[in-house]
Amino acid sequence: MSTRTAPGPRERLLKAAKHLTYSHGMGIGVDAVLKEANVARRSLYEHFGGKDGLLAEVLRLSTAEDEARYRRTMDAAGQDPRDRLLAVFDELARVIDTPDFRGCRYLAADLALTDPAHPGHAITRDYRDHVHQLLEHELVALGHPQPGLAAGQLLLLIDGILAAGATRPETHPAAAARELAEHILDTQARFTRR
Amino acid sequence: MSTRTAPGPRERLLKAAKHLTYSHGMGIGVDAVLKEANVARRSLYEHFGGKDGLLAEVLRLSTAEDEARYRRTMDAAGQDPRDRLLAVFDELARVIDTPDFRGCRYLAADLALTDPAHPGHAITRDYRDHVHQLLEHELVALGHPQPGLAAGQLLLLIDGILAAGATRPETHPAAAARELAEHILDTQARFTRR
DNA sequence: AACCATATAGACCGGTTGATCTACTCGTCA
DNA sequence: TGACGAGTAGATCAACCGGTCTATATGGTT
8 A cells, every 4th residue: 555655656657747748749759758757767767667558647647637537526416317417527627727737638549549459449449438338328427318319419519519628718618518418407307208 | 733643652652651551550551551552761751751641631632631531521411401411321321331431530540640740630620620711601501590500510420420420330320410410400490480 | 594476777678769861763854 | 045933843851749668667466
């Protein structure tokens, strides 16, 4: 257990790599990571086997964090599935307003990692599946007639927010998407009302 | 005028760079481009001043082509603004089903070009402005009460389609987005009916 | 005190990057 | 014919890439 003790080389490497890959892309050099982490070259290869291993671990760690963040956001919004789902879009509005927001880390990774066999792709795919399940679970609780399709639509809106947030943040894409999200959720109302 | 004559080094460079930057990212090496274009090293620096100049010209050329493609798609759909706008989403469904589709070239460029001062960013920004104008123009013709905001929403859907199409094409994001697009357009109906 | 795993510093490797340069070939036009 | 501009071929450059290596220092356990 390294909790509470000074962060070791492994933690420092992950933190530096997470930061640098987001701000400078997956093409960042190993030397730059080592320098920011203040870690010896050898330690990287001891802990992660190489650059790809480090990048994969960064993605694994980040997806776990972001998944937990989705859960936290929804839990903070109460029990009503509608509130819980819309809270996600309010949270995304905050995310893309972060001063150093640079778009979706996972889409950037998929676009940057040219080799389709790179282990990173499996990680980002699993992440999207998990988020989809999270959304679908709420839609089922909401009584939505097509929770799977609706979850896909919400995910599409999220992708759009993150893309537009990176390129045209001044258009407030999260607010625009929230309105469309409400329409998706209201499909349930149309069915239950009749 | 080089029309109809064998393509010169400049054209060959642009074609090779366009292809390779899309399939292998902006980080592709100059050597690989020169090899695919079958062009001498020196010619690249004569025509474009360097790698950045070549990349910028590729983006300029591509945006012009894609802009023309939007116009062509809408013109082929007739005069009704509603048909013209929805045709865009049908066309996007075809685009992301292309076997070698790899996501939006311009979003990938913005994410890959780390330096915010890179000339490529200005080009992608102008491109999005032009597409926004194109959409807004149709929305005005449709009598939409908030054509600017609605165009932003449609653009958000387009971003979402291209992102989801690159990462989860099996979910048919274009069809999912088309339904949401219809809702955006129908906002007009709600207003004109009263 | 002795030991050992872990970390550090940094030289070193072959290969590649973007860029510059010289020398040569080719086609066109005066 | 001869000169010239454009293109080609390829050597060369410093910088950097990911990865391996040796040697040394540190800190905890027995």
